[in-house]
Amino acid sequence: MQVTETLNEGLKRGYAITVTAAELDAKVNEKLVEAQPEVEMKGFRKGKVPMALLKKQFGERVLGEAMQEAVDGAMNEHFESTGDRPAMQPDVKMTNEDWKAGDDVNVEMAYEKLPEIPEVDMSGIKLEKMVVKADDDAVAEALGNLAETAQDFKARKKGSKAKDGDQVTFDFLGKVDGEAFEGGAAEDYPLVLGSGSFIPGFEEQLVGVKADEEKDVTVSFPDDYQAEHLAGKEAVFECKIKEVKEPVAAEVNDELATKFGAEDLDGLKAQISERLEAEYTGAARAVMKRGLLDQLDGLVSFELPPSLVDAEAGQIAHQLWHEDNPEVEGHDHPEIETTDEHKKLAERRVRLGLLLAELGQKAEVTVTDAEMTQAIMAQARQYPGQERQFFEFIQQNQQMQQQLRAPLFEDKVVDHIVESATVTEKEVSKEDLQKAVESLEEE
CATH class of the missing domain: 3.30.70.1050 (Trigger factor ribosome-binding domain)
Structure with a gap:
């Protein structure tokens, strides 16, 4: 040979x-x-x-x-x-x-071929870690938001007109070509206007109705409606309005706390405080990680494989194009050209990716099976009722496994570097942390 x-x-x-x-x-x-x-x-x-x-x-x-x-x-x-x-x-x-x-x-x-990665002197890396405490105002704000999500409804004054967001209780009978159809009738049905629960155009016609009023609502079933005998047909719903209620936030008390799995209000406040500080810690870590990557990027310089840079630049351009054109869900769109800006960002990502991979390999950083399982389960929760199928799909798909493994590996390498770096904690306000996070998104 x-x-x-x-x-x-x-x-x-x-x-x-x-x-x-x-x-x-x-x-x-x-x-x-x-x-x-x-x-x-x-x-x-x-x-x-x-x-x-x-x-x-x-x-x-x-x-x-x-x-x-x-x-x-x-x-x-x-x-x-x-x-x-x-x-x-x-x-x-x-x-x-x-x-x-x-x-x-x-x-x-x-x-x-992948380049030789030069030795990196990380002894001078200094990082700042932002620390935010969950104060009473933040907990109170979160409680108020929870109360709104757990909203109740109270009856409006007699004769008041229903507004978008109100709950209308009514009886209805639906007919197509003058004939009632199966599933088209109900009594004392509570409908929140604007919720999108009914056929498009139905709820809008109930805005302005009053209790004890009767109103015919005319709508057309969508062409792709699940019941084929109704698809595309016009229907008239005879509605008898029983009651009009306005939304009110639930009271912040022990009863609200039990709705969210806490024993009492103090217990719910403790849970909220813990959750907020976990969110602050996660956000602060993201800011610190960016600071670390910026320093690492300035410490190394080596030749980059053009194929990796081009592939990364194309992916960046494609992602940004879809962010600017959210109405296009598929990939049936014109070819997206990469710019110098895309290429510059791609070079940084490839350089840092190769460097972190090298540092992780030397430090013998690994992603355990348990960590991978946890990551897969977290992703699977986004598909309620299909968790098992998603789990099996990932197990059989090496590329998807790598997509999940890569960020886990990177985070573990970052943690490894942070352990040996000089880290100074700085207590800041929630607003300061939010500004720092927003600045990351702008870059």
Whole structure:
């Protein structure tokens, strides 16, 4: 087997690999010898089929496997001997397209290797950690928000008109072409106007109704309505309004606390305080992490694989385009061009990603199975009722596992660096922390 270097330019590498016909033939024979004991053929006992006959019968079928294994073996041997680590999957192609049995196999392999990461002196890294305490005002604000989410309704004055957000209690009977239809009637139904619970256009027509009033509401079922016999048809709902209620926030008391799983109001306040400080800690960590990455970025400089930078720049451009065009959910859109700004950000991300990977490897940082399981379960909760299917999907998808593992690994490397850095705590207000977080989002 011959491996000849054809390109050595920066991080780009190219090689011509030749697998001789003799080597390939030996590989085929090796695979046939391995399979011979299990082969049965008419006229021969099991395992006693002559090699010449085996080769005639199965040689061509085995040849493809032998060729692939030979090329893969040559590549693996090359990477082991050179120590090169390809930045992306190497581009491998057979150059003698008119190849026939008995010919050598000629293959070209091209890739960009990962750069050597220089040693980084991190002794001078100094970080500031913002500390925010959950004060009484913050707890009171959070309690008020909880009270609003647990809102009650109280009857409006007699004769008051219903407003958007009010709860209207009413009886209704729906008809299509003058005939009542199944599921189109109810009594004492409580509907919050603006909730989107009913067919589009229904709730808006109840804005302005009063108790003891009767009103016909005319709407059309959507063309894709689940009940096919109603899809696209116009319906008239005869409505009898019983009561109109306005929303009121629940009272902040022990009863509210029990709704949220606490024993009493003091217990709920303690839970809120703990949750707020956990949120503050998470936000402060994000700010400190940005400060660390900024310092690391200034400590190192090395050549970057163009393929990684281009891929990252394309991903950044694509993500930002969708943020600017939220109405486009799929990927059926014009090609998105990358700018110098996208490329500059991509270079920073790739440089820091490679550096953190190197530091993590040297520090023997690993993501445990338990940490991966926890991360998968956290993602699965976003799909209520389908958690098990999501979990199984992740287990069978290596790429998705890597997408979950990468940020876990990065955070553990960051924690490792922070442990040896000089960290100064600074107590600040919630507003100061919020400004610092907003500045991260702007960059």
